[in-house]
Amino acid sequence: MTATFHDLRGKTVFITGGGSGIGAALTDGFLAQGAKVGFVQRSDASAFCDEMEGKxxxxxxxxxxxxxxxxxLKAAIAHTGTxxxxxxxxxxxxANDKRHDALEVDEGFWDWSQAINLKAYFFxxxxxxxxxxxxxxVIVNFSSISYMMGQAGYASYTTANGGITAMTHSLAREFGPEKxxxxxxxxxxVMTQKQREMWVTEEALEAHLAKQCLKETLAPEDVVGATLFLxxxxxxxxxxxxxxxxxxxxSAR
Structure with a gap:
């Protein structure tokens, strides 16, 4: 950690998916600032909580x-506040960036994907x-550069990403008077364990790094500082x- 945000000490923070991948790094980062963190995910996170308590x-x-x-989800947010x-x-x-062929997407998959990647964000x-x-x-909504790049192979996910950004603009205007x-x-x-197991190949990573100005892979910890700042x-x-x-x-494309 390269910076201390003193005002985050004692703050109550709620993170979705806060026990693995980027979310785990966020939980770790907020706890390091002295914040109180509540999080949700489907799989058991007891071992991770033990690790964070020890640290x-x-x-x-x-x-x-x-x-x-x-x-x-709403009940979990209320419980955290209590x-x-x-x-x-x-x-x-x-989020869930499951790959899919646009011609094979049915309504069930579309609704499931939007529920995870956009609907849950709004509610x-x-x-x-x-x-x-x-x-x-403060609300921080994670989007992705995928929709900016016109990435193929997961149109439902990129659609949700674009929606998250648009929703963020509108909610900022609507909630601003409430500070x-x-x-x-x-x-x-970001090279999470899931990404490495499911999508990362030597060829894909080489092609992606060629598009980056900085020729290093991103780790979950690389987005923590920006989140703390926001x-x-x-x-x-x-x-x-x-x-x-x-x-x-x-910026490099």
Missing amino acids: HGTRPLFVACDITDMHA ELGPLDVLVNNA ACQAAAAAMRGRGG IRVNALAPGW ASDTSRMMTGQLMVVDGGVV
Whole structure:
């Protein structure tokens, strides 16, 4: 960690998908700042919580939840506020970039994909804004550079990414009078364990690095600092914006 955001100490943060991949790095990063973290994911995260408690002396609050269940997602946000204190920061991070052929997508797959990658984001924002009303707060929505690049092979996912950015602009305008800031963060290709197991090949990685200005792969930790900045009062007059952390792919194309 290269910076300390003192105002995050004691803040209550809720992260979707906060026990693995980028989400785990975010949980770790916020705990290192002294924040109280609650998070959801479908798989058991007890071992990860043990690890974080041993590292930081503070145990994150884990709630098992499928974010396509909007009732369960809203209940998890409310539970976090009850257990850790009024919500200050929401980070919508959970997503699923399952590859698919556009000609083979049916309504069931489309609805499932949008539920994870866009619908859950909106209703988490709605629940968080209701909890922050009268006090102010911060929402960070994770998007992706994939939709900016016109990537093929997962049109439903990139559609949701574009929707997240558009939604962020609108919610920033609507929630601004309540002193709630809403920004989006678009990572490039981050080398999580899932990405390495499912999509990374030597040829694909070489081609992607050729597009980057910085010739290094992105790790989950590389997006943590930007998220902390957006969550902190350091960026207090920044809202409705999209921050890109991609090693220079978008600017280099």
